[in-house]
Amino acid sequence: xxxxxxxxxxxxxxxxxxxxxxxxxxxxxxxxxxxxxxxxxxxxxxxxxxxxxxxxxxxxxxxxxxxxxxxxxxxxxxxxxxxxxxxxxxxxxxxxxxxxxxxxxxxxxxxxxxx
Amino acid sequence: xxxxxxxxxxxxxxxxxxxxxxxxxxxxxxxxxxxxxxxxxxxxxxxxxxxxxxxxxxxxxxxxxxxxxxxxxxxxxxxxxxxxxxxxxxxxxxxxxxxxxxxxxxxxxxx
Numbered sequence: 001x002x003x004x005x006x007x008x009x010x011x012x013x014x015x016x017x018x019x020x021x022x023x024x025x026x027x028x029x030x031x032x033x034x035x036x037x038x039x040x041x042x043x044x045x046x047x048x049x050x051x052x053x054x055x056x057x058x059x060x061x062x063x064x065x066x067x068x069x070x071x072x073x074x075x076x077x078x079x080x081x082x083x084x085x086x087x088x089x090x091x092x093x094x095x096x097x098x099x100x101x102x103x104x105x106x107x108x109x110x111x112x113x114x115x
Numbered sequence: 116x117x118x119x120x121x122x123x124x125x126x127x128x129x130x131x132x133x134x135x136x137x138x139x140x141x142x143x144x145x146x147x148x149x150x151x152x153x154x155x156x157x158x159x160x161x162x163x164x165x166x167x168x169x170x171x172x173x174x175x176x177x178x179x180x181x182x183x184x185x186x187x188x189x190x191x192x193x194x195x196x197x198x199x200x201x202x203x204x205x206x207x208x209x210x211x212x213x214x215x216x217x218x219x220x221x222x223x224x225x226x
Contacts, residue, residue: 004158033212040218041200042218043159043204043214043216044216048213050211050212055211056211056212090158090159092158094212096212097211098212100147100206100213100214101147101206103149103151103161104161106159108158109156109157109158
């Protein structure tokens with residue numbers, strides 16, 4: 001199936017641990033994004049890569065580090081997890097920056113719970 | 116900074132009872148206003164992009180309209196399968212593809 005797929009879907013971990021979330025898209029898009037959705041349902045952008053180049057880096061703690069090994073993959077590594085990092089993290093893709101106007105394609109999300 | 120405010124937060128409708136959702140926005144150089152639908156446990160699904168005041172778009176029972184300050188999503192004769200959270204977002208000038216989302220309106224349609 002053509003899609004944006006994220007793994008894992010659920011992640012429960014203790015404070016202080018380091019974890020990674022992986023995202024892959026097979027739509028042939030060249031721009032990928034990480035969004036965070038908090039308990040109040042606000043979706044806020046964290047990072048965006050265009051052709052493996054970081055183009056958006058919002059004000060997020062430097063414990064969060066994205067990596068894009070190629071156009072089809074965008075991973076998110078989080079160090080020293082804190083309770084406040086608990087949220088749903090969504091990966092999305094579009095064809096170019098202008099392609100955002102035709103709508104992102106979102107993954108199904110990774111629900112991160114820090115205990 | 117771009118801002119999006121959606122109202123109401125929640126809306127409960129009887130099947131067939133038409134209604135409208137509001138999205139008020141402030142943005143520097145609107146490059147697009149977007150509507151997405153989000154079902155529980157899933158990622159948002161793209162519905163529409165509107166670019167300029169006066170523009171309208173339709174899809175099945177949904178119709179989106181745009182003015183210079185707000186957008187409306189009209190749901191005509193809703194069915195239970197229209198139950199979802201509807202998200203509004205804007206893209207401004209120099210946004211590099213970034214969308215600013217509102218908090219959404221949760222719609223429940225009962226038979």
